[in-house]
Amino acid sequence: LMDRGTQGGIRQLIHSDLAGSMQTGWLFAATPKGIRRVMDCFCLWQDAGELGSEAFSVTYDPRQPEHIYAATEKGLFRSTDGGENWVQTTSPGSKVVAVASARSGILFAANEDGTLFRSADDGSTWNQVHA
Amino acid sequence: MIAAAIHVVTARAGDEAPSLDPGRMEPGRAIYQQYCASCHGANAEGAPNWQVRDLHGELPAPPHDAEGHTWRHSDAELHEMVSKGWRDPFNKTKRLTMPAFGDVLSPPQIRMVITYLKTLWTPEQRQFQAEESRGHPFPPEDR
Numbered sequence: 001l002m003d004r005g006t007q008g009g010i011r012q013l014i015h016s017d018l019a020g021s022m023q024t025g026w027l028f029a030a031t032p033k034g035i036r037r038v039m040d041c042f043c044l045w046q047d048a049g050e051l052g053s054e055a056f057s058v059t060y061d062p063r064q065p066e067h068i069y070a071a072t073e074k075g076l077f078r079s080t081d082g083g084e085n086w087v088q089t090t091s092p093g094s095k096v097v098a099v100a101s102a103r104s105g106i107l108f109a110a111n112e113d114g115t116l117f118r119s120a121d122d123g124s125t126w127n128q129v130h131a
Numbered sequence: 132m133i134a135a136a137i138h139v140v141t142a143r144a145g146d147e148a149p150s151l152d153p154g155r156m157e158p159g160r161a162i163y164q165q166y167c168a169s170c171h172g173a174n175a176e177g178a179p180n181w182q183v184r185d186l187h188g189e190l191p192a193p194p195h196d197a198e199g200h201t202w203r204h205s206d207a208e209l210h211e212m213v214s215k216g217w218r219d220p221f222n223k224t225k226r227l228t229m230p231a232f233g234d235v236l237s238p239p240q241i242r243m244v245i246t247y248l249k250t251l252w253t254p255e256q257r258q259f260q261a262e263e264s265r266g267h268p269f270p271p272e273d274r
Contacts (some may be wrong), residue, residue, distance in 0.1 A: 020220030
């Protein structure tokens with residue numbers, strides 16, 4: 001029994017506690033065609049909004065699971081409605097290829113040359129992490 | 132139709148799929164035709180383009196046969212969805228995506244219609260669903 005999955009490959013797959021699933025939550029996938037979403041019963045893969053851009057990474061705010069972040073070819077995007085609509089946010093440095101969220105809501109991002117950044121305001125402003 | 136359903140169950144029994152209670156299958160089929168077929172199709176084939184949201188952001192009724200995803204859910208989850216309904220959180224209306232039938236169908240009737248749906252699945256799907264249901268069976272009032 002295999003799920004046909006999302007076509008074209010998956011760069012990153014995360015599980016979210018977003019409400020409304022028929023099972024226990026949702027999976028969000030960063031794919032070459034944008035962000036795709038499915039309940040964790042694998043009932044129906046769907047595009048999450050219309051990013052229309054290759055996505056490298058996806059994360060969500062554990063305090064507000066409907067808040068999703070996507071690192072894409074066109075920059076960093078934020079959704080406040082579970083991925084239905086996206087708004088471009090400030091991207092730190094050059095192309096962001098990875099994004100992650102802490103339980104506190106602090107966001108972390110890495111650009112393609114490995115530079116790390118941190119945001120404490122939902123991605124509006126970023127500070128470089130000198131690790 | 133009855134003969135076809137019995138044939139399917141018999142054939143699948145040889146593949147060691149979980150057995151189904153024949154006493155629930157035919158009443159379940161009748162309940163399905165009366166309450167479910169208008170949305171999910173006379174043969175549980177689902178609404179046309181069921182994978183595409185309509186203009187209101189609503190998902191059309193999915194199939195309940197082997198092409199659908201009903202078999203992915205445990206007995207307890209299926210009972211709850213039939214009884215209480217379910218709303219797709221990305222539905223742009225206030226309506227339930229799946230209406231609630233808890234005031235229309237008794238718990239044993241809900242179990243009957245779910246038993247009928249199981250006759251439409253492959254042996255592998257029925258086996259998977261049985262395993263999913265092991266820890267999440269029908270509620271006691273369904274028996």
